[in-house]
Every structure is written in structure tokens, then in C-alpha cells.
Amino acid sequence: MHDMYSQPKYKPGSPSSLFADDKAARKPPEGTLPIATGERAGPSSGRLGRVDAAPAPASSGASPYPVTLALLQRGRNRYDIYCAGCHGLAGEGNGMIVQRGFPRPLSYLDDRLLRATDAALAHAISDGYGVMYPFGDRVDAHDRWAIVAYIRALQLSQRAPVEHLAPQDLKALGEGAR
Ligand code: HEC
Incomplete structure (x- = not known):
């Protein structure tokens, strides 16, 4: 039965047979910049967690x-x-x-x-x-x-x-x- 609670999606940390390492989580593509951490976090996402290098x-x-x-x-x-x-x-x-x-x-x-x-x-x-x-x-x-x-x-x-x-x-x- 499909309902709001059991949806066909991966939750954080879920296993997956699709990938050789059996993990659903993938590394972000090379060269991408996170917007939820670092300099862009505060204003772009509203989240705390800015890590200032200065x-x-x-x-x-x-x-x-x-x-x-x-x-x-x-x-x-x-x-x-x-x-x-x-x-x-x-x-x-x-x-x-x-x-x-x-x-x-x-x-x-x-x-x-x-x-x-x-x-x-x-x-x-x-x-x-x-x-x-x-x-x-x-x-x-x-x-x-x-x-x-x-x-x-x-x-x-x-x-x-x-x-x-x-x-x-x-x-x-x-x-x-x-
Ligand atoms: C679009 C207009 C605008 C721009 C662009 C702007 N400011 Fe402001 N700034 C304001 C206004 C208006 C206030 C007063 C806000 C209030 O009292 O609600 C303010 C307040 C401030 C304050 C005072 C905080 C206090 O304690 O009274 C500082 C410092 C400041 N701005 C610095 C800057 C700096 C540095 C920049 C550039 C990086 C900048 N602002 C760009 C309009 C602007």
C-alpha cells in the first residue's frame, strides 16, 4: 500500500543496490558549491552554520x-x-x-x-x-x-x-x- 508515510524515495543513510558501494547517498559532483553551509548559508537558505574562513x-x-x-x-x-x-x-x-x-x-x-x-x-x-x-x-x-x-x-x-x-x-x- 502506498501512502504519505511510505513513499518510493531514499531517506538519509538508506542502502541502495543501484550503486557499487550499496549506498543511496552520492558525493556532490566535483566543482559544485554548497549553499547550505559556508559563506552562502545565512542569506541563501536562512540556516545558520556559516563557516567564515576569515x-x-x-x-x-x-x-x-x-x-x-x-x-x-x-x-x-x-x-x-x-x-x-x-x-x-x-x-x-x-x-x-x-x-x-x-x-x-x-x-x-x-x-x-x-x-x-x-x-x-x-x-x-x-x-x-x-x-x-x-x-x-x-x-x-x-x-x-x-x-x-x-x-x-x-x-x-x-x-x-x-x-x-x-x-x-x-x-x-x-x-x-x-
Ligand atoms: C538599499 C539601501 C542600502 C544599501 C545598498 C546598504 N544599506 Fe546599510 N542601511 C540602509 C538603511 C535604510 C539602514 C537603516 C535601517 C533601519 O534602521 O531599518 C542601514 C543601516 C546600516 C548600518 C547601521 C546599523 C546601525 O547600527 O544603525 C550600517 C553599519 C550599514 N547600513 C552599513 C552598510 C554597508 C557597509 C553597506 C554596503 C555593504 C550597506 N549598508 C548597504 C540602507 C542600505
């Missing part, structure tokens, strides 16, 4: 990557592609998509985001935040930290303490003020 953040929430010019350049490149459309090229939250009606995100210069840890920013990128959809499936872990480093640079670019400026910048500032 190093974990420090317990303080600081980025695991030292800030280098190459990291910042990579971050700027990814930011301009994936984020600037909404967050704006300088991070004020006034990108073109927002000008066309998408909800306006907080400026990166807002105190809350100045104080947020690197890990909190990286998490918002991978898993999304409120109406912002997740980017974990298209921005890999290394690039998320690169973008976070670039966001820090954007914040610094508009909030740098005067005493941190190089002499030539101080001079330019003085001339601008006059």
Missing part, C-alpha cells in the same frame, strides 16, 4: 585585520559598489537610492555609529539591519572588514581632531578659514 574579531569587537592602504582601497572599491547607492559616497546617508525614496539610513557620523564596534558594523553588512537587506552572500568576510576599515576612514575624514593633522593640512585649514 579570522574572528578581537574580544573588544575590533577588526582582525590590520589597517593597510591595500585594505582601505579594497574597502573603498567595495563600499562604492555595494553601499554608496544608499549610504552616499561620504556616508551621510543620502545616496541616490535614498533620494529616490528608500528609507534614509543614519549618517556614519552619528554618535551611535562612531561608537559602534567594528564587529557590529561587519555584522550589519553580513546579516542586514532593519530594512537593509543582508550582503553576506555577495560581500565575503574579508571584504566586510575592508569596508568597515573604509567606513572608519570616512568617519575620520570628517571628524579628525585638529591636533592629528599634518602641518601642511593645518596650513590649508588656516587658509580656508581666512
Whole structure:
């Protein structure tokens, strides 16, 4: 008798005389990429179980990557592609998509985001935040930290303490003020 409970199908771990090793389970074809584990798991399947190859953040929430010019350049490149459309090229939250009606995100210069840890920013990128959809499936872990480093640079670019400026910048500032 056939009913919903006994169907002509293999259950996990079932034997099968069809294959030489007597197992129904087959290895995935070479070159295929799993979407239920690894980088793509969270956003593509809704399952947990992401295995990030990138190093974990420090317990303080600081980025695991030292800030280098190459990291910042990579971050700027990814930011301009994936984020600037909404967050704006300088991070004020006034990108073109927002000008066309998408909800306006907080400026990166807002105190809350100045104080947020690197890990909190990286998490918002991978898993999304409120109406912002997740980017974990298209921005890999290394690039998320690169973008976070670039966001820090954007914040610094508009909030740098005067005493941190190089002499030539101080001079330019003085001339601008006059
Ligand atoms: C389609 C528009 C859009 C894009 C693209 C986008 N964001 Fe957002 N983002 C938003 C909006 C809107 C919010 C606020 C969401 C809310 O409060 O519901 C937000 C919030 C955030 C936050 C704030 C989280 C907090 O604690 O307030 C961070 C950080 C952030 N985005 C980073 C990024 C980065 C980095 C990228 C690129 C990888 C990106 N976003 C791409 C629209 C976008």
C-alpha cells in the first residue's frame, strides 16, 4: 500500500543496490558549491552554520585585520559598489537610492555609529539591519572588514581632531578659514 508515510524515495543513510558501494547517498559532483553551509548559508537558505574562513574579531569587537592602504582601497572599491547607492559616497546617508525614496539610513557620523564596534558594523553588512537587506552572500568576510576599515576612514575624514593633522593640512585649514 502506498501512502504519505511510505513513499518510493531514499531517506538519509538508506542502502541502495543501484550503486557499487550499496549506498543511496552520492558525493556532490566535483566543482559544485554548497549553499547550505559556508559563506552562502545565512542569506541563501536562512540556516545558520556559516563557516567564515576569515579570522574572528578581537574580544573588544575590533577588526582582525590590520589597517593597510591595500585594505582601505579594497574597502573603498567595495563600499562604492555595494553601499554608496544608499549610504552616499561620504556616508551621510543620502545616496541616490535614498533620494529616490528608500528609507534614509543614519549618517556614519552619528554618535551611535562612531561608537559602534567594528564587529557590529561587519555584522550589519553580513546579516542586514532593519530594512537593509543582508550582503553576506555577495560581500565575503574579508571584504566586510575592508569596508568597515573604509567606513572608519570616512568617519575620520570628517571628524579628525585638529591636533592629528599634518602641518601642511593645518596650513590649508588656516587658509580656508581666512
Ligand atoms: C538599499 C539601501 C542600502 C544599501 C545598498 C546598504 N544599506 Fe546599510 N542601511 C540602509 C538603511 C535604510 C539602514 C537603516 C535601517 C533601519 O534602521 O531599518 C542601514 C543601516 C546600516 C548600518 C547601521 C546599523 C546601525 O547600527 O544603525 C550600517 C553599519 C550599514 N547600513 C552599513 C552598510 C554597508 C557597509 C553597506 C554596503 C555593504 C550597506 N549598508 C548597504 C540602507 C542600505
